[in-house]
Amino acid sequence: MAAVTHEVDAWNSFLNTSLQEDDKEIYDLIQKEKYRQFSGLELIASENFTSLAVMEANGSPLTNKYSEGLPGARYYGGNEYIDQVENLCRKRALQAFRLSSEEWGVNVQPYSGSTANFCALTALLQPRDRLMGLDLPSGGHLTHGWQTSKKRISSSSIYFESMPYQSNPETGYIDYDKLEENANLFRPKLIICGASAYPRDFDYPRLRKIADQHGAYLLADIAHISGLVAAREANNPFELCDVVTTTTHKTLRGPRAGLIFFRKKKESDLENRVNNAVFPSNQGGPHNNTIAAIAVALKQVATPEFVNYAKQVRANAKALGEALLNYGYKLVTGGTDNHLILWDLKPLKLTGSKVEKICDMVNITLNKNSVLGDVNMVSPGGVRIGTPALTSRSFKEDDFVKVAEYLHRVVQIAIKVQEKAGSKMMKDFVVACQDVEEISALKKEVEAFATSYPMPGFDPTNISPVES
Numbered sequence: 001m002a003a004v005t006h007e008v009d010a011w012n013s014f015l016n017t018s019l020q021e022d023d024k025e026i027y028d029l030i031q032k033e034k035y036r037q038f039s040g041l042e043l044i045a046s047e048n049f050t051s052l053a054v055m056e057a058n059g060s061p062l063t064n065k066y067s068e069g070l071p072g073a074r075y076y077g078g079n080e081y082i083d084q085v086e087n088l089c090r091k092r093a094l095q096a097f098r099l100s101s102e103e104w105g106v107n108v109q110p111y112s113g114s115t116a117n118f119c120a121l122t123a124l125l126q127p128r129d130r131l132m133g134l135d136l137p138s139g140g141h142l143t144h145g146w147q148t149s150k151k152r153i154s155s156s157s158i159y160f161e162s163m164p165y166q167s168n169p170e171t172g173y174i175d176y177d178k179l180e181e182n183a184n185l186f187r188p189k190l191i192i193c194g195a196s197a198y199p200r201d202f203d204y205p206r207l208r209k210i211a212d213q214h215g216a217y218l219l220a221d222i223a224h225i226s227g228l229v230a231a232r233e234a235n236n237p238f239e240l241c242d243v244v245t246t247t248t249h250k251t252l253r254g255p256r257a258g259l260i261f262f263r264k265k266k267e268s269d270l271e272n273r274v275n276n277a278v279f280p281s282n283q284g285g286p287h288n289n290t291i292a293a294i295a296v297a298l299k300q301v302a303t304p305e306f307v308n309y310a311k312q313v314r315a316n317a318k319a320l321g322e323a324l325l326n327y328g329y330k331l332v333t334g335g336t337d338n339h340l341i342l343w344d345l346k347p348l349k350l351t352g353s354k355v356e357k358i359c360d361m362v363n364i365t366l367n368k369n370s371v372l373g374d375v376n377m378v379s380p381g382g383v384r385i386g387t388p389a390l391t392s393r394s395f396k397e398d399d400f401v402k403v404a405e406y407l408h409r410v411v412q413i414a415i416k417v418q419e420k421a422g423s424k425m426m427k428d429f430v431v432a433c434q435d436v437e438e439i440s441a442l443k444k445e446v447e448a449f450a451t452s453y454p455m456p457g458f459d460p461t462n463i464s465p466v467e468s
Contacts, residue, residue, distance in 0.1 A: 031463055038460040039447045040363035041403060045224065045340035045386025046196065048253045049393065049456040050293075051300065058255045058293035068285045070275060082288050089295035093259055096230045096301045097238060104238070105271050107260045108294060109278050109286035113223045113247035116258030117143040118155055120243050122277035123262075123270070124190055124217050127159050131190040132183060134174065135164035136377070137370040139198030139332075139342065141221065163188070167372055172333035172342075173200060180210045187214050193237070194221025194245075197369050197384045199321075199336035201225075201235045208240040219243045223258075225338055227251025227388070230301050231310030234338060242266045243274070251313065251339055251388050253306075254297025257290045309391060313339045316387040319397035323404030329411075332371055332382070340386040344371050350414055352383045354429055358414045361433060362443040363450065364406060379426070393453045406446060413438050 008015075020027045037049070062085065068075040071083035086108060093106045110116035125131065133144025133156070140146065142154045145162030152158045163186045165179035183191070191211045193202050204220070211218040220237035226246040228234035237244050244261040248254035262274045279286070300306055314337075321331055321341045332342035345352060352368030359366055369384035370377050385407075387400065395403075413436065418424070421432035433439060451460075 032466050034458055034460065035463045035466050036363075038455045038463065039450050039465070040365055041406070041446060041450055042389035043364060043366040043385045043387075043403070045367075045384050045388070046247075046250050047386075048250055048388045050249070050253055050255060050297065052457050053300075054253075054255055054293045054296050055457055057296045058289050060289050060292060062289040062292050063287070065288050066285045067288055068279060070279075085288060085292050085295065086286070089291050089298065092295050092298035092302070093261070096298045097261070099238060099261070103264060105262050105264050105274075107262075107274055107278050108257075108291055109283065110258035110260060111283060111287060111290075112256065113221070113245065113258040114143050115282060116245045116247075116260050117141075117221060119277040119282050120219055120245050120260055120274070121156060121160065121190070122281055123273040124219070124243065125160055128161055129190070130161045130163065130186060130188045131156065131192060132163050132165055132179070132186065132188045133192035134195055134198065135166045137372050137374045137380075138164075138167035138174070139195040140164065141194065141196040141223075144192045144194065144221065167198075167332075169372055172372065174198070174202075176203060176206050176210070180213075183210050183214060183216075188216050189214075190217045190219060192219050192221060193241075194219075194223065196224060197340065197342050199317075199331070199333050199338060199340055199342055201337045202237070204235055204237055204240045217242045219245065221245050223247040224250050224340070227253060227301065227306075228310050228314065228338060231307045233307075233310045233314055242270075248294050248297060251310065252297055252301060253309075253388070253392065255290050255293035257287070257294055259294075312396065313387050313391045315397055316391050316395060316400045317341060320385065320387060320400040320404055323401045324407065327404070327408045329408075339388050340384060342369060342371060343383050343385060344381060345383065345411075346371070346373075346381040348411065348415065350411065350418065351379045351424075352381060353379045353426060354414050354418065355383050355411060357426075357430065358410050358417070358433065358439065359407075361439050362406070362410060363446045364410065390453075392456050395453065399453075402449065406442065406449075409438075409442055413442070 014022055065082050066076050067079045067082045071086050089108045090106050131145050134140030136146045143156050145156045146154045147157035168175045193207050208218055218241045220241040222229055223246050225234045228251055242263050246259050249256040260274055262270050264271055317336045317339050321335045330344040330347050332344055356368045366383050366385050368380050369382050370380040371382035374380045417432045421428040
């Protein structure tokens with residue numbers, strides 16, 4: 001290779017400078033975010049800590065290349081290596097879930113799980129066709145047809161006719177009998193099974209039976225549990241579903257993106273319909289750097305170490321749930337089969353938004369979440385707690401018993417602060433949190449506890465603590 005002899009022109013002089021030198025403001029914010037992740041307890045069920053290798057691929061020069069279309073059929077030249085990356089990603093996606101390339105295909109281009117879901121709907125349905133998905137307060141997802149009595153919220157309800165199915169109000173488990181009864185009236189063309197806050201597994205044979213009664217497609221959105229499915233720690237939707245979608249950044253522990261798996265022999269043109277729904281119907285050029293990062297993560301998923309990780313995720317969720325039950329708290333369904341628990345705060349007369357607020361103040365990150373019966377999604381009656389991220393930091397069962405103690409203390413503080421506030425308004429609650437010694441003391445404990453564990457993906461030793 002010839003040596004570079006030309007000098008860099010002045011207008012390109014910054015193209016090879018480091019982020020720290022080129023944009024100190026953004027660099028410093030990234031450093032602060034790194035320390036926030038390292039010094040806190042990350043309990044959001046839809047988040048995880050990915051690996052250094054995944055981040056290196058995601059931040060690679062592959063981001064420079066435009067590659068609309070599929071491997072071997074691009075709309076731009078110069079894609080010989082991009083094609084190899086995407087084909088490798090597709091191969092590893094099938095391998096991760098033990099799928100035959102004769103039976104299943106996969107599109108690895110969706111930018112996110114929500115995009116993957118809408119692309120799947122575009123492929124399977126015509127506008128105004130009918131679908132049924134799990135209701136949001138029952139643990140479902142926005143993209144499964146969520147709407148209120150006043151507004152169609154998601155594009156899945158704007159462009160299609162949606163009727164939800166729900167959990168049993170007494171048990172918290174999905175009411176399959178009611179679903180079957182309502183399906184006989186509604187006659188959907190598609191049934192979606194999947195959730196964002198449901199702590200139990202799905203009865204795929206029952207769902208398949210209901211779908212077949214109406215000639216409907218069955219789509220599984222396994223965004224939350226795909227890592228567990230790959231590790232055989234959850235029921236396998238690929239045995240009975242027609243299409244399976246997932247994100248890649250939750251229990252799969254990859255970058256932020258989506259996948260669409262489709263059963264090739266379901267219909268002769270289903271593969272083309274899915275691929276065309278992604279591009280050109282809903283997206284432009286794929287994010288090649290992200291596809292490479294997905295491939296790296298999927299290689300990791302196929303290892304014995306990842307299987308052990310998935311087993312520990314479930315064991316940790318069970319331990320956390322049992323510890324909270326021992327404090328006398330109420331969990332939706334009374335426990336968990338997967339990676340998350342849904343904590344019902346209504347018996348305490350607290351909202352999830354207030355508990356989330358106190359948690360933020362003490363370096364614990366979780367999210368407010370609706371529970372069955374909620375009508376106000378801004379101030380719902382519960383919180384969702386997941387174990388994937390802290391399991392990636394090598395937390396085990398005893399560590400989550402300690403996490404449960406911290407959460408118990410948060411709730412006790414929240415009850416006192418609410419009494420002090422003298423009203424149930426959030427603005428009064430926030431004011432009442434000021435100068436509460438228990439909050440600052442617990443924050444110090446949590447920070448000391450969290451920083452004693454390893455941090456995936458980056459070295460935290462050269463990051464300075466963020467001043468309050």
